Amino acid sequence: MSTSKTKKDEDFKELRNNVYTLFYYSNKPYFLNELVLQFKGYKKTIIEKIITDLENKGLITIKLNNKTKIFHLNQSNLKYEKSEEEYKAEYETKLVELKELKSLNSTLNSKVTSFKNMLTNEEMEEKIKYFKEFLLENKNIKEGVNEEIFNKTVNNLKKINQIELKRKRIFNEIVNGVSEGMNMKKKEFLDKV
Structure with missing residues (x-):
């Protein structure tokens, strides 16, 4: 029993x-x-x-x-892993991070939009080659080239070189920003892309 x-x-x-x-x-x-x-x-x-x-x-x-x-x-x-204050602090931290990421995202989107309106790097390189060849060909020809046309051509070449440098700088900024956002090194990110 x-x-x-x-x-x-x-x-x-x-x-x-x-x-x-x-x-x-x-x-x-x-x-x-x-x-x-x-x-x-x-x-x-x-x-x-x-x-x-x-x-x-x-x-x-x-x-x-x-x-x-x-x-x-x-x-x-009930037992919780963290106190309510710890959860609130973590939540606030995540909100700040989200705001920063949204800001970075809008900045990158505006830069991408500006890139879409510019010539591609290949087109820029072709223009630079064309003007370099043009200058080399016309360097020996003294007649038919007046100073005004020469100055315009040189100024155009300088502008194109400046635009190319600006684009390279912007490209590097974007790549750095995206690679930081993805917690990757720049070289590692470029290898993946």
Whole structure:
């Protein structure tokens, strides 16, 4: 008889642990009928006894909604990895990071838009080659070239060289910004692209 009593006690403790585990991991309120349906095969009186035992131990609390009892986990027993203040501080940090990334994104988008309106690097190189060849060909020809045309050509060549340098600088800024945003080195990022 003592073995059957210990067996019943073990079954009761196991069921009590299962009921508490359900409350702990779901962290939602239950009605008695829900618990009876959840633990099929056990009588309503046993479930009530377990609920009373858990309430006496302070693990769950009971609230009345009209005449219906609602059982829920005692929130003071929940354990969190961090305090609420730590979660709030982390949240604020993430908001600041998000704002910075959005700002960087808009800056990069504006630079990309400006690049779309400019000549490509290949086109620029072709223009530079063309003007260099033009200057070399016309260097020996003294007649037919007046000073005004020569100055315009030299000025155009200087402008093209300045634009090329500006583009290279902007390209390097964009690559640096994107590689920093992706936590990669510049060379590693360029190899991937």
